[in-house]
Amino acid sequence: MRFIWKQFEDFxxxxxxxxxxxxxxxxxxxxxCFYPELDDADQNARHLLLLEGDSMPPLAYLRxxxxxxxxxxxxxxxxxxxxxxxxxxxxxxxxxxDLTGTNxxxxxxxxxxxxxxxxxxxxxxxAISEVYDEDGIPHVDMRLESMPG
Numbered sequence: 001m002r003f004i005w006k007q008f009e010d011f012x013x014x015x016x017x018x019x020x021x022x023x024x025x026x027x028x029x030x031x032x033c034f035y036p037e038l039d040d041a042d043q044n045a046r047h048l049l050l051l052e053g054d055s056m057p058p059l060a061y062l063r064x065x066x067x068x069x070x071x072x073x074x075x076x077x078x079x080x081x082x083x084x085x086x087x088x089x090x091x092x093x094x095x096x097x098d099l100t101g102t103n104x105x106x107x108x109x110x111x112x113x114x115x116x117x118x119x120x121x122x123x124x125x126x127a128i129s130e131v132y133d134e135d136g137i138p139h140v141d142m143r144l145e146s147m148p149g
Contacts, residue, residue, distance in 0.1 A: 001059065002051055003094050008043045018056035020047065026077050035135040041065055041074075048098075050091050060091040064099065070107030070143075072101055092123055096144065107143055114138035 009020070014131045020021055024037055042063065050060040057081040065072045073095060088127045112120050120142050121127075129141035 002053075003091075004049050005017060005050060005092065005098070006047045006049065008045065008047070011047075015056055018060060019047070019061055022061060022079060023075055023077055026080070027075075030080070031137065033135050033137055045123045048091065048095050050087055050094075053076075055144040062091060062095055071103060072108050073108065073110040088119070089123075091112075092120075109141065109143050111139050112142050114140050117142065 006015075012107055012120060020038070028037055045063040045065045047063045048061065057079060060076075060078045062076040063074055065074065073092075073112040076088065076092065076096070079093070092117075096108065099106075109128075110120065110125065111134065112125070115138070117125075117127060117140050124131050124144050125142040126145045127140050128143045131138050
């Protein structure tokens with residue numbers, strides 16, 4: 001397994017299709033949540049993929065958007081066939097290690113599905129909002145307070 005960071009323009013057509021299909025299959029079909037998955041943010045985001053060799057689709061994926069208030073992690077997804085292997089934790093830890101190393105002092109934020117707040121809490125995130133509805137799914141905003149030691 002290997003991690004790879006990509007800018008939008010670095011994706012091949014096949015890589016982009018496989019990545020967007022994974023997101024669509026999980027966030028739209030599996031979670032039965034109809035929202036604008038293609039939100040015009042991908043073009044200006046960095047994308048982290050966890051791959052088995054060079055094969056697609058990715059085993060796990062996330063994107064990072066740079067905003068005025070910090071770095072926003074989003075679209076965190078693990079392929080259904082790869083769940084139960086702690087790949088989400090490995091993916092997030094790689095992202096946090098890289099982001100804190102290259103952006104010291106910058107806040108790292110995310111909008112977590114509320115049932116995953118404990119998972120993100122284990123990585124050092126703290127809730128900074130009440131639970132709210134986002135497209136029919138309870139969410140909570142979280143911010144990285146400190147890297148767990």
